[in-house]
Amino acid sequence: xxxxxxxxxxxxxxxxxxxxxxxxxxxxxxxxxxxxxxxxxxxxxxxxxxxxxxxxxxxxxxxxxxxxxxxxxxxxxxxxxxxx
Amino acid sequence: xxxxxxxxxxxxxxxxxxxxxxxxxxxxxxxxxxxxxxxxxxxxxxxxxxxxxxxxxxxxxxxxxxxxxxxxxxxxxxxxxxxxxxxxxxxxxxxxxxxxxxxxxxxxxxxxxxxxxxxxxxxxxxxxxxxxxxxxxxxxxxxxxxxxxxxxxxxxxxxxxxxxxxxxxxxxxxxxxxxxxxxx
Numbered sequence: 001x002x003x004x005x006x007x008x009x010x011x012x013x014x015x016x017x018x019x020x021x022x023x024x025x026x027x028x029x030x031x032x033x034x035x036x037x038x039x040x041x042x043x044x045x046x047x048x049x050x051x052x053x054x055x056x057x058x059x060x061x062x063x064x065x066x067x068x069x070x071x072x073x074x075x076x077x078x079x080x081x082x083x084x
Numbered sequence: 085x086x087x088x089x090x091x092x093x094x095x096x097x098x099x100x101x102x103x104x105x106x107x108x109x110x111x112x113x114x115x116x117x118x119x120x121x122x123x124x125x126x127x128x129x130x131x132x133x134x135x136x137x138x139x140x141x142x143x144x145x146x147x148x149x150x151x152x153x154x155x156x157x158x159x160x161x162x163x164x165x166x167x168x169x170x171x172x173x174x175x176x177x178x179x180x181x182x183x184x185x186x187x188x189x190x191x192x193x194x195x196x197x198x199x200x201x202x203x204x205x206x207x208x209x210x211x212x213x214x215x216x217x218x219x220x221x222x223x224x225x226x227x228x229x230x231x232x233x234x235x236x237x238x239x240x241x242x243x244x245x246x247x248x249x250x251x252x253x254x255x256x257x258x259x260x261x262x263x264x265x266x267x268x
Contacts, residue, residue: 042200043164046173050169064216066215
């Protein structure tokens, strides 16, 4: 796995800890698991996406495909693709 | 429409149970003999045929709405205060300018709940495909708040309390026949 993806996944996990009340949720979620199905509220998802814009220095497109936001894995993949 | 408190420790299991309790009460009030609401593989609640419904919960309160004969229903309750930065993310510039106070009558939290409720009511319309709740457009027409996505529309009703916003969207056979109302 490319180093940029590994770092992005770890950074997204840290952002999730910040926006969703501590490490208990993040520690129990595998990278490939759907964040919404794991119980992440929509308010926390939006807060995460906003935090990602600030942390990674990009803006989400209006027409971003839903599957890009599904999991830590897909979010990190999106970040890595932007940097390639 | 029925509510049920979420008991301690207010976790996902308690929220789920309170939501199903509210749904059972709402189904009973609507005249349904079937009162159970199983969970689809994608997490969506499966209401009995002919009794469209929706469930939402916070850590403290669950609410369920059932509308017999409706095509779909979406309900959302939202306790989280939205920062301007978050509002700018999920609301388009025109929505912020026309719908938020002082020109409009809504808070960002009201409009977040509105988009979520509309998404629940529109999410399974086959022609729309997959989309995200903030991609829905909100507008006003004759005082009514309307959600639109790719030509499909649904009316919204908003109730705003000091610590909670509540929204419901009811889709009746592909057209809407209601008007939104914001109450305090």
